[in-house]
Structures are given as structure tokens and as C-alpha cells.
Amino acid sequence: MTNEEEFQCIDRVLAGDQQAYAILVDKHKYYAFSIAMKVLQNKVEAEEVAQDAFVKAFHHLSKFNREAKFSTWLYRIVFNTAISAKRKNRQIFQSIENTIVEYNPGSEGTLESTDKKKYVNQAMAKLSDADRTALSLFYLEEFSLDEIAAITNLAANTIKVRIHRARQRMADELTLILKQEALTL
């Protein structure tokens, strides 16, 4: 779906065709859910937050000024909703050991790759919400640095540096995790 087609879809929604919004939800649900997941690291909460963000976006659709891409505007709502939800749940302590590491048995073949994914997820969990989201969006290759900056409310230059540093921190964490794993063997 091109930007123009997306704007036409938005026009239909604004004209009262509520069902046209389902097309937009279908198109953007994966990245919206991924952003919420990166911030909240909990599938149930991320699902609820992503849905709430879509509902919020629907009711504020007339405020979307079409200067940016719809996806950027929407994902920014998702990111902000997820951050607010996380702030509300901050009292609930969630240690890294309790963090739900999503694992889809169908997508991984060997024990080695499963372990690698687990350790990478553990290292990623140690990053800040904004760094984790920025890094994921950067590697999903759908987003430019400017778009990532708009979604996370940070400057593009800051995002570039943060992505660099986040990867370096992840490499340090991974080395530490692997050393600890080796000691427990």
C-alpha cells in the first residue's frame, strides 16, 4: 500500500467508513506490536497497549496532518502509550530472569540458535526502552534514522549514536552472560 493509498483509506475512515480502518490496522499491527513488545517485554501487556494505541489513533485521526508518514505518526502513539503503561507498572518489579523471552519453536532449528536468541534477548533486555526500540526499528530496515527519531522523540544524530552505543553495550552484556554461563557449567 503506497502513501497515497493510505491517505485515501484515512479519508474513507474520516468520512465515516469505520471498516476501512481495519485495512490500516492489518498493515501496521506487526510493527506496532513489535514496538510495544520492545518497551514492555511482555506479550499480554504489549498486545493491550498496541490495541489501545490503534484505538487512540482512530479517535485522533483528524489531527494527523499528513506531513509525515501515517506509520511514523501511529508508531509514535504506540511508543508513547507503551512508555506511559510502563511508567504505571513501574512499581511491579520485573527482574531480567522473569522477563518473557519470546520463542517460536517453528522458527528455530538448532539448540545453538535458540540459545543465541535467548542470550541476545537477555542482553537486549538490559538496554533502555528507547535504545531497545531504536535498535529494533533500525534492524527491521523499514525505517530511516529520521523516522526512528520521530517515533522515539529523539534527534536523528542522537539516535545514530545511541544505536552504536546500544550494540556495543549488548556485545559487552553478551560477553558477560556467556562468561557467567561458562562458570555455571
Add this chain to the structure above:
Amino acid sequence: MKKIPQTLDDTLMNYLDGSLKSEEKAGLEKLLDESDMLRSRLDELRIIHFALIETKPDEPSKNFTQLVMGKLDGYVERSTFPIRNGIFLLAGILAAVGIVALLVSAGVFDQTQTVIDLNKINIPKQYIQQTLPAISINGKVLINIIVVLNLGLAWLVLDRAILKPYFERRMQTR
């Protein structure tokens, strides 16, 4: 273990991203040939880099779209103004009204009276030929009006910033 300088670490990242110029790449590869530590750091960064490249978007539940569409009509815009701030604001207004009411009842404003003589205003004679009246303002009446306006404001704050958000939240938690 000696730590690799930040700039060199950044160069290794740029090397993995493929954003180094050919001469910078050749220079780094020479350094990599000479240093085990640098090679080991590149391996660490490479693991992260390739693990992240394999990242796929997370998959939401199958009925995600239907759930969103079902929620569209039940949306209630929640006030972003915290109830606690509303309570502080209301307490401030009521305290100010209370203090002023005490002062009024103690007769502080009984003697406060002023007269505004409109003739003293510098207006060209060709526009007004008659003598203008003098307006008397009683301080006590003025303060009473301000107190009544503040009580109205307190009522608005109680309704909009405390009761409405409170009942909205109760409705949503049911």
C-alpha cells in the same frame, strides 16, 4: 583486560554496517591482522550484528484487528490531568476563598471605598459636552464578587479535574 578505545569500537561498528570508506576499511583490516584483542571484539560485535539482522517483527494475536475494531466505539478519552493535582488545585482555591472570607467577616474591607471620576479622564472636549458621573466602588462588594467567582471555579475544578476522571477510571476498571 585492556579496553578498546570508543572511537575504534565505533569504527568496528561502521565496518560491520559497511559504511567505511575503502582506505578506512583497509586501515582497520591491517589493525585487525595485528591485534587479537581487536579481532575478538569484532567477533563479539558481529554476533550482535547478525543476531539483530535476523530480527523479525513480533507477531500479534490472530484476532488483533477484530479486537481493535471492537474497541473503537467504547473509547473514552481519559483526562491526562492527574486527580492528585486537581485535589491540590481545589485545596488552593478553597484556602484562598477561606482566608478572604475570614478577612471580609473581620471587616477588613468595610472601609475600602474608592471613587472613579470619569471627568478626570483625558477625553477631547469635542466628543463629550456633558459632565460625566463619578463611579463609587465598594471594596467589600468587589471582594464578595471575587469570592463567589472563586467558589464557581472551585466547583468546576471539583467536577472536571477530580470527579470526572475518577468516575471514568472506575468505569474502565469494571
